[in-house]
């Protein structure tokens with residue numbers, strides 16, 4: 483049993499037309515080079531839904547509305563002990579213009595292609611769930 487401090491993480495799983503907003507973790511961070519959904523550590527007292535929306539605004543420059551919690555996952559990495567809340571989010575202004583916007587290196591990936599990407603270990607279950615729910619017609 484670990485007594486390391488647990489960080490609470492809000493993750494924005496942003497869906498538009500069965501595509502999801504995905505970026506690549508930058509070179510200075512733990513798990514650099516892995517794919518990721520926008521997200522990060524919740525501030526003290528901040529609900530994970532609000533955290534997910536804030537991180538999406540900060541990282542991708544996109545305003546989103548959290549819809550519901552898809553999944554919560556506890557994961558122990560070498561670098562940290564995490565409680566991750568994955569929030570289904572929708573773009574606040576939904577239109578095909580979204581596909582033309584530069585989103586700071588984030589891209590819209592069809593659900594069926596998510597398993598081909600290299601997400602961190604804590605994302606296995608959410609990727610499986612998204613493929614099940616969004617990849618079939």
Ligand SMILES: Nc1nc2c([nH]c(=O)n2[C@@H]2O[C@H](COP(=O)(O)OP(=O)(O)OP(=O)(O)O)[C@@H](O)[C@H]2O)c(=O)[nH]1
Pocket residue numbers: 491493511512513517518519520521522523524562564566602603604605
């Ligand atoms: N954003 C994001 N983080 C994820 C995902 N999956 C996953 O395991 N993580 C982990 O969740 C943690 C997010 O914390 P972070 O370090 O990015 O948090 P932050 O943006 O607040 O950064 P900070 O370190 O500058 O305070 C990282 O350990 C990251 O590896 C994901 O899909 N998206």
